[in-house]
Amino acid sequence: MKFVGRIFRSVLIITALLVLTGGLALYYIPAVQDMVISRTINHTLTASHDELLADDALRVAVCGSGSPLANSERRPACNLVFAAGKIFVVDAGAGSFARVAQWRLPLDRMEAVFITHFHSDHIADLPEARLQSWVSQRPAPLAVYGGPGIERVVAGFSEAFALDDFYRIAHHGADFLKPEIAPMWPHEIANADGTPLTGIQGKVVFEKDGLTVTAFAVDHAPVVPAYGYRFDYKGRSVVFSGDTHKTPGLALHAKGADVLLHEAMDKKIVALTYAAAARAQNPIIQKIMADIPDYHASPQDAAETAKEAGVAHLVLTHLIPPLPDWFGRRIFLRGTDVAGVKTRIAFDGMLIELPAESKVVKFGDLGH
Numbered sequence: 261m262k263f264v265g266r267i268f269r270s271v272l273i274i275t276a277l278l279v280l281t282g283g284l285a286l287y288y289i290p291a292v293q294d295m296v297i298s299r300t301i302n303h304t305l306t307a308s309h310d311e312l313l314a315d316d317a318l319r320v321a322v323c324g325s326g327s328p329l330a331n332s333e334r335r336p337a338c339n340l341v342f343a344a345g346k347i348f349v350v351d352a353g354a355g356s357f358a359r360v361a362q363w364r365l366p367l368d369r370m371e372a373v374f375i376t377h378f379h380s381d382h383i384a385d386l387p388e389a390r391l392q393s394w395v396s397q398r399p400a401p402l403a404v405y406g407g408p409g410i411e412r413v414v415a416g417f418s419e420a421f422a423l424d425d426f427y428r429i430a431h432h433g434a435d436f437l438k439p440e441i442a443p444m445w446p447h448e449i450a451n452a453d454g455t456p457l458t459g460i461q462g463k464v465v466f467e468k469d470g471l472t473v474t475a476f477a478v479d480h481a482p483v484v485p486a487y488g489y490r491f492d493y494k495g496r497s498v499v500f501s502g503d504t505h506k507t508p509g510l511a512l513h514a515k516g517a518d519v520l521l522h523e524a525m526d527k528k529i530v531a532l533t534y535a536a537a538a539r540a541q542n543p544i545i546q547k548i549m550a551d552i553p554d555y556h557a558s559p560q561d562a563a564e565t566a567k568e569a570g571v572a573h574l575v576l577t578h579l580i581p582p583l584p585d586w587f588g589r590r591i592f593l594r595g596t597d598v599a600g601v602k603t604r605i606a607f608d609g610m611l612i613e614l615p616a617e618s619k620v621v622k623f624g625d626l627g628h
């Protein structure tokens with residue numbers, strides 16, 4: 261035993277010396293640093309997620325599961341849909357495209373962006389979606405769908421980034437950054453007379469290569485237009501609620517879908533925050549907490565909507581307030597135990613896979 265103990269001690273000392281020598285080399289020797297960084301670059305450049313674009317499934321990646329309230333774990337609203345070999349974006353909240361960039365996706369295959377409504381936590385990274393796909397050699401202007409007002413939003417962002425475009429083209433050359441594919445191309449979703457979809461109205465807004473996207477009105481008043489989107493591909497379907505109070509149109513348009521991604525606000529915690537703000541004499545937080553409950557849905561509302569729609573998989577996203585993950589999980593799942601509905605909490609990096617013409621629903625993690 262003494263002999264074994266001595267060997268064990270020697271191995272331990274040698275290992276510690278090797279780790280120490282390696283650490284010192286990394287800290288002091290530039291050649292070692294270059295070698296390590298070169299390996300990291302190689303790994304980053306060769307990593308990719310091209311398999312997500314295979315046309316054997318409808319897939320969703322959550323690139324932002326948070327809200328406008330700051331949360332280091334969750335970016336504001338952002339989702340990617342992979343279908344028919346293309347990438348579609350549903351909302352682009354601030355910083356969400358930093359997440360997307362980490363996943364090394366073939367962004368030249370970004371086909372369109374669908375905006376639910378024009379609150380900042382849904383549109384602020386639209387210029388990043390455009391820039392990243394442009395640099396990735398997207399072959400055509402980026403189609404951006406939204407309700408009446410989308411032309412104004414696109415025109416505003418385009419003007420704000422006109423100088424940035426000019427510098428980049430001047431620096432990299434027009435052969436690499438083709439000016440003709442730089443722009444965003446607004447597509448207004450409205451009735452024939454230009455008015456926004458309201459009530460329980462819905463409208464097919466995109467049909468190509470077996471993918472159908474339907475926009476429908478939700479209730480986020482006074483925000484009008486406010487839409488949700490349904491994606492149908494190869495017998496599978498996923499629905500995004502956008503921001504909404506509980507509304508019958510959502511259950512109607514989510515009917516029979518495989519997965520519903522629904523916004524969620526825990527109104528009890530918001531009420532507690534309101535009371536605490538009153539005690540702390542913080543009128544700004546008090547005002548915000550008083551105003552927001554009437555245009556968002558609770559997790560229980562979301563579960564009821566999923567049940568009414570016959571959707572078996574509910575994913576709560578756009579979480580308000582921004583609670584620490586382990587604790588938030590407990591709070592947001594309260595009261596969502598509804599027959600026939602399995603409720604999950606979204607996270608940045610959540611991957612949902614719906615293999616074509618099947619009933620299989622797989623949940624995974626792209627990392628963040």
Ligand SMILES: [Zn+2]
Binds near residue numbers: 377480483503
């Ligand atoms: Zn909103």
Ligand SMILES: [Zn+2]
Binds near residue numbers: 327381503
């Ligand atoms: Zn929002």
